[in-house]
Amino acid sequence: MLQFEDRSVELRLGETVLEALERAGIDAPSSCRSGNCQTCLHRVVEGVPPPESQVGLTKGQKALGFFLPCVCLPTSPLRITRPDDVGARRDAVIRAIDPLAPDVIRLRVDADDFAYRPGQFLELVADGDLRRHYSLASHPEDDPFLEMHIRLHENGRMSRRLGEFKPGDRLHVAGPSGTCFYEGVHQDQRLLLIGAGTGLAPLYGVLRDALKRGHLGPIRLYHGARSRDGLYLDEELKALSRTRAHVDYRPCLLDPDAPAGGDVAATALHGEQDVKDSAIFLCGGENLVKRLKRDFFMRGVSMKNIRSDAFTPSG
Amino acid sequence: MPNLYERLGGENAVNAAVELFYRKVLADGRIAQFFDGVDIDQQIAKQKSFLTMAFGGPNNYTGADMRNAHKRLVAKGLNDSHVDAVIENLNYTLRDLGVPEKEVKEVAAIANSVRDDVLNR
Numbered sequence: 001m002l003q004f005e006d007r008s009v010e011l012r013l014g015e016t017v018l019e020a021l022e023r024a025g026i027d028a029p030s031s032c033r034s035g036n037c038q039t040c041l042h043r044v045v046e047g048v049p050p051p052e053s054q055v056g057l058t059k060g061q062k063a064l065g066f067f068l069p070c071v072c073l074p075t076s077p078l079r080i081t082r083p084d085d086v087g088a089r090r091d092a093v094i095r096a097i098d099p100l101a102p103d104v105i106r107l108r109v110d111a112d113d114f115a116y117r118p119g120q121f122l123e124l125v126a127d128g129d130l131r132r133h134y135s136l137a138s139h140p141e142d143d144p145f146l147e148m149h150i151r152l153h154e155n156g157r158m159s160r161r162l163g164e165f166k167p168g169d170r171l172h173v174a175g176p177s178g179t180c181f182y183e184g185v186h187q188d189q190r191l192l193l194i195g196a197g198t199g200l201a202p203l204y205g206v207l208r209d210a211l212k213r214g215h216l217g218p219i220r221l222y223h224g225a226r227s228r229d230g231l232y233l234d235e236e237l238k239a240l241s242r243t244r245a246h247v248d249y250r251p252c253l254l255d256p257d258a259p260a261g262g263d264v265a266a267t268a269l270h271g272e273q274d275v276k277d278s279a280i281f282l283c284g285g286e287n288l289v290k291r292l293k294r295d296f297f298m299r300g301v302s303m304k305n306i307r308s309d310a311f312t313p314s315g
Numbered sequence: 316m317p318n319l320y321e322r323l324g325g326e327n328a329v330n331a332a333v334e335l336f337y338r339k340v341l342a343d344g345r346i347a348q349f350f351d352g353v354d355i356d357q358q359i360a361k362q363k364s365f366l367t368m369a370f371g372g373p374n375n376y377t378g379a380d381m382r383n384a385h386k387r388l389v390a391k392g393l394n395d396s397h398v399d400a401v402i403e404n405l406n407y408t409l410r411d412l413g414v415p416e417k418e419v420k421e422v423a424a425i426a427n428s429v430r431d432d433v434l435n436r
Contacts, residue, residue, distance in 0.1 A: 031364070031380045032364040032374060032375060032380075034364075034373045034374050034375055036363045036367050036374075037360050037361055037363070055326075056363065290354075293355055294341070297334075297341075297355055298338060300338075303355060303356060
């Protein structure tokens with residue numbers, strides 16, 4: 001009836017999933033125990049959680065099976081995992097590695113049965129302990145491969161390792177994770193996508209997904225970069241905005257002399273005064289994402305309409 | 316007579332209030348610094364749980380979580396004046412939503428009842 005990862009958990013009549021986990025000695029955090037604080041968040045990987053255990057979660061979280069064990073009285077069998085469990089590692093083979101900019105590469109890998117939503121991220125495992133998260137720019141219905149845009153760091157371990165890889169080499173992937181994807185957006189809603197650097201990868205995935213699903217509302221994509229080279233999909237996005245009347249691409253080169261800071265966040269905040277009803281996607285460094293999230297929220301955008309993915313640097 | 320939570324409109328009232336309330340708190344120069352660097356998504360869930368409790372809704376309030384959550388802030392100088400400011404913003408939020416004065420006072424009284432836990436006294 002109830003399974004936690006691979007072990008079976010006894011569920012007594014009238015008992016919540018949280019109570020059952022605790023009785024089984026599983027370390028499950030909780031706080032309000034009434035379905036509000038979301039501290040106990042877990043994920044259903046097999047079965048359907050009762051709707052009342054998903055109240056207050058985003059459409060994206062619901063679509064991925066997230067639920068609140070403290071208010072979950074299961075009516076059918078469930079198998080659940082911790083919210084950050086990325087599942088088993090799968091084999092992947094490198095299909096292509098190509099430069100997109102002097103410090104950005106496009107990595108395409110083949111992996112069987114890797115289901116994901118464009119804009120989610122995966123864990124790329126090069127050697128035993130060498131693992132990094134990368135967002136997916138590919139579309140599962142159009143592309144037979146998984147595509148990532150990766151910034152190379154001079155002294156980064158993964159960057160150096162990627163420099164040695166060639167097509168045909170094997171590595172592993174796990175996941176996907178993340179809720180920054182096209183879900184819970186109205187077809188006519190205005191879509192605002194803002195990213196810096198390789199934060200473009202998930203936004204590009206979301207943009208393609210939106211178009212594929214027949215999104216009708218206006219779409220504006222801001223991409224920020226420190227130099228012209230960094231606007232690595234410039235030509236493609238310009239071409240796309242010429243053929244799709246409702247797509248507006250705004251490349252933003254860093255301008256240190258601009259009064260408001262001159263980065264993509266400043267440009268977008270200046271250009272987007274009326275955002276109250278837009279669906280907003282934010283991807284890039286932590287500072288950029290936090291700043292935009294807060295400023296748009298203060299301008300009256302509901303957090304339900306802000307999806308984001310902040311990249312955190314690692315060695 | 317329906318209880319406070321029912322009179323306010325239950326879960327829908329919490330949903331209507333939570334973002335309004337949190338915007339007021341972040342815009343209040345007296346207390347905004349305590350929320351620097353805090354993730355808004357996680358905060359909204361926490362504020363929702365606080366409002367549900369303050370509205371007299373279903374909760375399992377023990378005080379321990381409230382104490383732990385604010386320990387770090389007390390060390391940074393959180394005091395009675397900041398708690399006053401939060402309750403003031405809560406009052407403004409409820410008035411904006413057209414809640415009658417009687418219920419506004421009841422909510423303020425519940426919020427005030429956790430003051431010692433928040434301030435770790």
